[in-house]
Amino acid sequence: MYALTFGGKEMIEYSNVSDPQLLQPTDAIVKITMAGICGSDLHVYHGRETGLDHGTVMGHEFTGIVEEAGRDVRKFKKGTRVLSPFTTSCGECFYCRIGLTCRCEKGNLFGWVEKGHGLHGAQSQYIRVPMADSTLLPLSNDLSERKGLLLGDVFSTGYFCADNAGIKPSSVYAVIGCGPVGLMTVIAAKHLGASTLFAIDTIPERLAMAKNFGAVPLNATLVNVKEEILNNTHGRGADGVMEVVGSSATLKLAIDLLRPGGTISSVGVHTAKHFSFSPGEAYDKNLIYKSGRCPAHYYAEKLLRTEVPQRYAIEDIITHQFSLQQGAKAYEVFDKKLDNCIKAVLMTS
Ligand SMILES: [Zn+2]
Ligand SMILES: [Zn+2]
Known part of the structure; x- marks a missing residue:
């Protein structure tokens, strides 16, 4: 598959990488439909965050369609439209139970691989989502991809x-x-x-x-x-x-x-x-x-139970849309705020 990978300071590469595989029975593979570029991706882009392995697939904001679900995944099956918070969460630990899903004892941030450990990101055609039942959220048909993407991070934040x-x-x-x-x-x-x-x-x-x-x-x-x-x-x-x-x-x-x-x-x-x-x-x-970091799963789930995402034109902040192949250009436009760019998204397939 194709993905945007980190190649070093200010180097975003459109690369052919191996397809993600189910590693645990609780994993799901999601075919990404839309991925966001976030202000926090720019910390990595500018080399202000150190430790990220070269070759890491970038990004943590996405919506998509479940492509494959592990045998222990109960809530999602192939074909379900989903959105995702920027971190995984188990739904069972102390922090998940008090609504601080961003501090889940088993949680990880998408798009962060350090010394071979961690999760690849979402600026990609497919992504592996661990603990899929307690990480992903269903994206109903009355919500657009854009609203779903923003619920996973910036609107919840x-x-x-x-x-x-x-x-x-x-x-x-x-x-x-x-x-x-x-x-x-x-x-x-x-x-x-x-x-x-x-x-x-x-x-x-x-x-x-x-x-x-x-x-x-x-x-x-x-x-x-x-x-x-x-x-x-x-x-x-x-x-x-x-x-x-x-x-x-x-x-x-x-x-x-x-x-x-x-x-x-x-x-x-x-x-x-x-x-x-x-x-x-x-x-x-x-x-x-x-x-602190937003417990995005907690907030996205809460907001999905209301009509708040439908009521407001939150998607108006998405001013730019690029293909995955145009990734390096998309980062430049977003970073330098060219053409009055506020938020940029990538169409991945
Ligand atoms: Zn973000
Ligand atoms: Zn947890």
């Missing part, structure tokens, strides 16, 4: 981020960063009842989309964001700030915008060694800080 901010109707919130996850956070925060929601970024097209989703856009290159938020909160600051970027500067901005007793909900993947604010600043703000 945005929803988790808004959920952690403890949204209350009359309060004032800010989302820092209007990339794919930030825009999903805007939709989720509005859905959860945020009446006043500021969306902060520097790219006009992304701010325009945030406005479409119900936020008040603030362009950080044109206005003093802190002043704007203080002016709208009787000088107190926001009740909650959702930080989705993962940089030291955005985390510092988050605490600067927050009122005492407010919540920072951070889902940006941080690589800094230390916080960009001090324990003293946290104390003085009576800070509530929530962070």
Whole structure:
């Protein structure tokens, strides 16, 4: 089969690799129909994450059709349309039982093979999914591939981020960063009842989309964001700030915008060694800080039981579509935000 493999820093290769095989009776092989390129793939792409084996199939966002199910797989059979969270989960361990499926004791991240161990990814024609019954979710016919793909990662992550901010109707919130996850956070925060929601970024097209989703856009290159938020909160600051970027500067901005007793909900993947604010600043703000990887299986399953994915045009963030063969180009366009790219997907067959 063909797949996009990691060839080293900024090298994505369209390669002929061996087909995945069932290794356990609980595995399934899924024929991929759509795969996403995610902001976290760029950490690998730029060589900021070390340890990934060359030749690893990239990617962790996908929808597809079950091609082959192991003999112990009960919920899925050949031909079932499925979506998948970006990690596998067993459904039985302590963490799975409390809904923290991203910390499953047996879980693995798709698209991460290190020293020969781990799972290949989804930017590929087929993928092996371990613990298929508790990892995959059925994608019903009234949901598009695009919605299914976003439920497996960025929409669930945005929803988790808004959920952690403890949204209350009359309060004032800010989302820092209007990339794919930030825009999903805007939709989720509005859905959860945020009446006043500021969306902060520097790219006009992304701010325009945030406005479409119900936020008040603030362009950080044109206005003093802190002043704007203080002016709208009787000088107190926001009740909650959702930080989705993962940089030291955005985390510092988050605490600067927050009122005492407010919540920072951070889902940006941080690589800094230390916080960009001090324990003293946290104390003085009576800070509530929530962070971490989204338990995407838990959230996707929960959202599938509602009509939330149907109700909102979450798929509007997918601005670009490429074939698998155009993978290197797709990474470049997504990485450099060429042609106002927000989110790119690959059609794999
Ligand atoms: Zn992702
Ligand atoms: Zn588990």
